[in-house]
Amino acid sequence: MSPLPRLMRAVTALAVAGLVLTGCSDSDSDTPREKGASDTQGQQGAFPLALTHGQGKVTIPRKPERVVVLGFADAQIAAALGAPVVGGTRNTSSTDGNWLGVSPAFSSEVLTLDAINPNLEKILALKPDLILMTTAQPGYGSAYKKLSAIAPVISYKNKLLQDSGDELTTLIGQALGEEKKAEQLIAKSHKSLADFAAAHPGLKGKGYAFGQEASGTVHAVVAADGPTARFFGALGMKLPEPLVKLGIESGGKTQLSQENLDLLDNAQIAFFGVPDKKAGEAFAKRPVVSSLKLTTSGSLHFLDYNESGMLLGPNPAVTDLLLAKLGPALKKASA
Missing domain, CATH: 3.40.50.1980 (Nitrogenase molybdenum iron protein domain)
Incomplete structure (x- = not known):
């Protein structure tokens, strides 16, 4: 599941x-x-x-x-x-x-x-x-x-x-x-997260968004107390309230309609899992998505499904790998 x-x-x-x-x-x-x-x-x-x-x-x-x-x-x-x-x-x-x-x-x-x-x-x-x-x-x-x-x-x-x-x-x-x-x-994971947060204090208070696109359907993880939120929370980041207010449909996520894709702009950085590079390019060209500040500023980032899977279920065994993968984008957001 x-x-x-x-x-x-x-x-x-x-x-x-x-x-x-x-x-x-x-x-x-x-x-x-x-x-x-x-x-x-x-x-x-x-x-x-x-x-x-x-x-x-x-x-x-x-x-x-x-x-x-x-x-x-x-x-x-x-x-x-x-x-x-x-x-x-x-x-x-x-x-x-x-x-x-x-x-x-x-x-x-x-x-x-x-x-x-x-x-x-x-x-x-x-x-x-x-x-x-x-x-x-x-x-x-x-x-x-x-x-x-x-x-x-x-x-x-x-x-x-x-x-x-x-x-x-x-x-x-x-x-x-x-x-x-x-x-x-667990202690090693906590230290890695704390060290990254200390090295990039600009992340504190920044909003993030995370989700996946599959077969044209866009899902966002909006559980404010879920594992993804805890990972970003350890870096001082937060899930924007407008995304939280969408409510959870199931599994900590909700489906984003074309009409509410603009809510993503409440975040300063976003990560989305896509099946391949072509799908990511198509997602970024969607009418609403293409005009988002996230997109025009280069703050919308794409992961393959294996990478986004780690962010869906982050755990201490993959903390360092996740930080290495997301690090360049997070460092840019911190600046």
């Missing part, structure tokens, strides 16, 4: 599973839970370990030795924490099948699972003792009970793609028995 308009559905045609903003519904979960609920049992790194996530409660009997990752952030965070990953979903838009930001990269032998459609037999054959699906496609959320019969499952914490990257890193670190590594990864 399931018909349109649901989160990430356009990835089938665009071959970018998991990264396109085409909607999401909270009904994707089998067992919704109250936001903020979480509990653990046992001391740090001790097993058996009981955890509560967005689709239920799970007990992990021992430190995992065979981990399956089903979402892009699951892969990024698990790799950064050195998890023993034996299976994962393949990103068909990359040459090696890895999600951008997965370091060290997984081998092709590991990336054998479809990112959209669950294959329970394949997952069972991997003999996992932990399944991570905090950012997996909605189809995996729907299969939660069946997956739980195979191995302990860790799903999103509150809502799909609405958890902060720090929350997911902490949760995954607990499940792996790698809390200290998770804490270190």
